[in-house]
Amino acid sequence: MYVHVNAAVSVDGKLSTPRREQVRISGPEDFDRVDEIRAEADAVAVGVGTVLADDPRLGLDDSDRAAARREAGRPPAPARVVFDSRARTPSDARLLAGDAETYVLASEAAPTADRERLRAAGATVLVAGEEQTAPQPALAALADHGVDRLMVEGGGELIFSLFDAGVVDELTVYVGSLVIGGRDAPTLADGEGFVDRASFPELALQAVDRLDDGVVLSYAVE
Template sequence: MNRPFVFINVAMTADGKIDTFQRRGAAISSPRDKERVDQLRADSDAVMVGGRTLLDEDPKLTVKSEARRAERAARGLTPNPVKVGVVSEAKFEPHSKFLHEGGGRVVIFTTPRTSNEQFAFLRSLGVEVFVHEGERVDLRAMMQTLHELGIKRLMVEGGATLNFELIRLGLADELYAYVAPMIFGGDSAPTLAAGSGLERSAAVRLQLLHAESWEDGGVLLQYKIERAA
């Protein structure tokens, strides 16, 4: 199967949480980590998020630094990477920042659960919409489509359910995790990878490519994601 190079980026606490039990998109990254994330976005062809992150938090997913946007333009690229949303039932607000900020290309993968009104709204904005039959988006077919759209390097920015499914299906190549020096706890607080989970014998193996200890107390980890054991 042809697909982009896919990497997942997360900011997590030392107990593996990527948000608190309140699920309001808690700040975890340090200022230095935010710069690192901005550079990763600027170096990507597209940036992707899952449906709950998309609809609950409405992220802009733009490159924040003007210098990095200019550097992309100098390379003949659009100032911001393509935004990609994976959402079973799209329910965007009229003034969604995800849809409107940055002025670039937006691609949505969804299912027939999305209403006709939403389809009409998205298409009126020029959003490219791909509809997959079934309850959820077919992530393998989605990767093939992204490849056909010219996406070679895809950054995935969560959340927990999308991360897990991509890892489970062997559709993610690398993982960056910034581990912040704090603990959130909470049974219901999302972790790096959620979903149905794997038995120990099926655990996905990681190979550590790089580790850095930062002056802000955080640790940056870069892993290659290998096949299930």
């Protein structure tokens, strides 16, 4: 499976405020770039923290892109994916609405009642991991459901876990012209962190493009 991580951060690498409040970091040009990446993907993934904080829709904004997918014999919108170890996604979350498939990747530790609640709300619940949703089994489960290209939009805990598992192929980061600050503000890659140089993921810079009042950094992951 090809995994493309995309995120927008402040100059100091923050995804949102210390209160986990969403901040508009980019603008219309970058929103269109993100929509194009979504249109190319089979599925778009976020962690449950992003669902609880932002309630994203994860759909396409451009109707022409949806039409092009349909003409190519694909669903008009990519599937939605939530990495959600304890099945905490609300039943009224926006990504459960509409016709696009939604996958919730839970662990065996997720309460059975919550798994059934999400199934009743229209989600396909896949179990991948014992205490936590594990990246490699999760991606294998998605591949079994026809997902070959996955776009990941955050948050930092999920992004770190995917880098830690060595499954990321491409990273694009929009860096906006603002400073958020705060030692507790979420960053591009949270989690436990890498502790020595040998374990750092190796990135190869492919392009630098100016959009809105910021830049997009594009990397291949080696």
